[in-house]
Amino acid sequence: MTLTTTDDLRLDAPPGADLDAAESAARAFLAALGVRCDSPGTERSPRRMAEAYAAMLAPRPFAMTTFPNDEGYDELVVVRSIPVQSLCEHHLLPFVGVAHVGYLPDGRILGLSKLARVVEMFARRPQVQERLTRQVADWLDAELAPRGVGVVVEAEHLCMALRGVRAVGAVTTTSALSGLVRDSPATRAEFLAAVHP
Known part of the structure; x- marks a missing residue:
């Protein structure tokens, strides 16, 4: 609106x-x-x-754009350092950081900008980081049906930096993995190495 x-x-x-x-x-x-x-x-x-x-609290609307995987690409696709801005649902103070999102294509590949749009769609609401991470992974699983998904979110929470413990600079890391990114040790290691080279 x-x-x-x-x-x-x-x-x-x-x-x-x-x-x-x-x-x-x-x-x-x-x-x-x-x-x-x-x-x-x-x-x-x-x-x-x-x-x-x-x-x-207002994500930009977007239409999911996928393309046939005509070349049969079967390696990880990872977009690193997608900006994350959200509001802690407990104190309504911002948390900010980055998301790293990857997937193993199957029959379709995704327009790369859509990975950032999905992160924004779930971040622009009162949220907790753990749920945000899981929602992005679950949405990609449901909408794209890849062979695996990996999402890592790293963020500083102002509710922790500006009040309470006042731990300025503390970064919280959450992850959500599914399919081969979770179940194959080699693929999991490859995803985590791509996220933090």
């Missing part, structure tokens, strides 16, 4: 988003925390906050 902001800028937002209601709620939330929004620098902060969260 695309909404028009008060500045006539286009803004992507999740379906059903009401930016005016979100702005009012943000203003009340900030006031409840003792944050004043009456200076030139902060008077639009509730609107900006609403727009920022709307953008973080």
Whole structure:
């Protein structure tokens, strides 16, 4: 869904988003925390906050593009360092990092940009990293029917860096493997070596 902001800028937002209601709620939330929004620098902060969260929760739509595997390509396809930005569902603070996604083709191959789109599709919602990793792998398994899938996500969680333990720079790594990428020791090692050369 695309909404028009008060500045006539286009803004992507999740379906059903009401930016005016979100702005009012943000203003009340900030006031409840003792944050004043009456200076030139902060008077639009509730609107900006609403727009920022709307953008973080809105994946871009895409159509899955696959092609016949006419050449019979049967080696790993790996895309490394796909940017990941999501919101921790427990604190609604961002976690950011990279995803490494690979698959062993069977009858079809995938347009490479679609691997990044799938990551974004599952990341742009309140999420936990473990589920995100599994969702990307399961979606590729279901939609592409490859001989195997591997997904590794590495991310820093601001809920851990900015509050609680305040472990700035700590990186969480999760993985989801299926098919031959999970069951064949050689293929698994090849995927992990491609992810971290």
